[in-house]
Amino acid sequence: MMAMAGAAVRRMVVVVAAMMVVVGAEAQLQYGFYNASCPGVEEMVRAELKSIFANDTTLRAGLLRLHFHDCFVRGCDASLMLNSHNSTAEKDADPNLTVRGYEAIEAVKAKVEAACPLLVSCADIMAMAARDAVYFSDGPLYQVETGRRDGNVSKLAEALRDLPPSDGNVTVLTHYFGVKNLTFKDMVVLSAAHTLGVAHCSSFSKRLYNFTGAGDQDPSLDPAYAKQLAAVCKPGKLASVEPMDPLTPVKFDNGYYKSVAAHQALLGSDAALLDDSLAGAYVRLMTNDTNLNTFFADFAVSMVNMGRVGVLTGTDGQIRATCGIYVD
Template sequence: MATNVIPKLVSTFVVVFILVQQANAQNLTEGYYKKTCPSLEKIVYDVVYRYVHHVPGFAAALLRMHFHDCFVRGCDASVLIKSTPNNTAERDSIPNASLRGFEVIDAVKAAVEKKCRRTVSCADILALSTRDAVTVIGGPSWPVPLGRKDGRISVALEALLNLPPPFFNATQLIAAFAAKNLTVKDLVVLSGGHTIGISHCSSITTRIYNFTGIGDFDPALDPAYVRTLKRLCPPPKVNNTVEMDPKSSKSFDVNYYNTLVQNKGLFQSDAALLNNSETNAYVRSHVASSSASSFFKDFADSMVKMGKIEVLTGSAGEIRLKCSVINKN
C-alpha cells in the first residue's frame, strides 16, 4: 500500500507545483509599472543602448545571462547575486564562469533606482535589458510582461545541475528544456541565439583535440573547420575565443542554422540538433528560407515563454536595492 501512495504524492506535488508556476506567470503584465515607474522602459533602453552601441558583444552576453538565470530557480535574478564567505553563488559556478555583462545590469539598476526607488526588480531589469540589447544589434523585439520579484537564494551547485552543458545530445537537451516547460521547437529556436557571441576555446578543446581519448576530433565536425579551430585554439591557450557563428557572430540572423548543416556547429549540443527529426526539420526550414522573419517571430515567442519560467510574483521574493546583494531585512 505504501509503495503506491508515494508515487501518487509525488505526482500530486508536481501537478500543484506546475499550477503555481503557471499562476505566477499569468500575474506578469506589460503595464505592471505604468503608475509606479512610467519611464522604466526608456531608462532601460537608453542605458543598454549606450553599452551595446560601444560593445555589441554585450548583446550576446546579456542573452546568455538571461538564459542562465531562468534555467536555475526560474527568472529571479539569482544569477546576479555575488558569493559570500558562507555561500558560493550561481555566478561562480563552472557553467557561469565566463558570464559577462554584470556591469550593464548594475548601470541600468542604478539609473532606475534614481527615478523609481525600490520599485523595479532586478529580474525585470534583466529581462528588459536582454530584449533591448538584442534589438539594438538588429535582432527581433518582443513584449516583456513584468512583475517578477527577485529571489533570495543562489547556489552554485544548482547551476551545475540545471544548465544544459555544451556536450549534451538531442535527447538530453529535449529533456532539459521539457523540465522548464519548453518545447522541442523552443529548444531549436533558443539555440539560434548562438548566431551572436563568442566562446572560450576551453569549451571545445576536447572536441577538436581528443574526442575519444586517442587524439582525434569529433567526426560530426567539418575537417576544414577543425583545422580553423585548431589554429584559433592552439594548446594551451584555452582562454582564446572563437565565434559562435563563423563570420556572422555580430549579426542576429539565421546564419547559425546554415553553419549547422555545414557541420560547423561549435558545440556538440549545436550539432545534436541535426540528430533528431523534429529539430533537424526546423533547422533545414531556415536554411531553405531566404528571410529571417519567421525565425525572428519564433525567437520572440520563445523568449516570452522563457521569461516566464518559475517566476516569483506578489509577496514571493523581494525587490533588491542592489542586484548583486540580497536585501538585509
C-alpha cells in the same frame, strides 16, 4: 533613415503578431506591468543600454546569455546577480565564470532606481536587457512580460545541476529544457541565441583533439572549419575564443542555423541538432527563412516562454535596490 525605420517596424510587427498566441497565458506576469508605477521604464532601460553598447558591443551577447543562465537556475529571479558568500553563489559555478554583463545590469538598475526607487526588479531589468540586446543586434523587438520579483537565494550547486551542458545531445537538452516546462521547439529555437557571442576553446576542444577519448576529431565537423579552429585553439592553449556563429557573429540572424547545417557548429550541443530528424528539419527550414519573419516570431515566443520560468510575483521575493546585494 527611412529604410532603417521601415526595417525596425517590420521586425516589430512580425513579432507582435506572433505574441498574440501567448498573451494571457500567464496571469501573474503582464505586459506593461509598470505603466502606472514607473511609466517609461522600458524606454529608460533601452536608452541606457544603447549608451553601454556603444562602448562595448560584445555585451549584447553577454546580456542575452546572462538572462538565460539566470532563468535556468531557480527561475528568472536575478539570483545569478547575487554576490557570493564564501564562493557558494551561482555566479561562482564553472559554467558561469565566463558570463558577462553584471556591471551593465547594475548600471541600468541605478538609473531606474533614481527614477522609481524599489519598484522595478532586477529580474525584469534582465529580461528587458536580453530583449534589447537582441534588438540592438538587428534582431526582433518583442514585448516583454513584467512583474517578476527578485529571489534571495543563490546556490553554486544548483547552477551545476540545472544549466544545460555545452556538449549535450538532443535527448539531454530536451530533458534540461523540459524540466523548466520549455518545449522541444523552445530548445531548438533558443539554441539560436548562439548566433551572437563567443565560446572559449575549452568548451569545444574535445571535438578537435579527443572526441571519443582516443585522440580523435569529431567526424561531423567540416574539415576546413576544424582546421581553422585548431589553428586558434592549440592543445594546452584553451583561453582563446571563437565566434559561435562564424558567418555573422555580431548580427542576430539565421547565420547560426546556416552554420549548423554546414557542419560548422562550434559547440557539440549545437552540432547535435542535426542528429535529430525534427530538430534538423527546423534547422534546414530556418536556413531558407530569407526575410527572417518565421525565425524572429518563433524566437520571440520562446523568449517569453523562458521568461516565465520559476518567476516570483505578487508578495513573493523582493525588489533589490542593488542587484548583487542580499536583502535580509
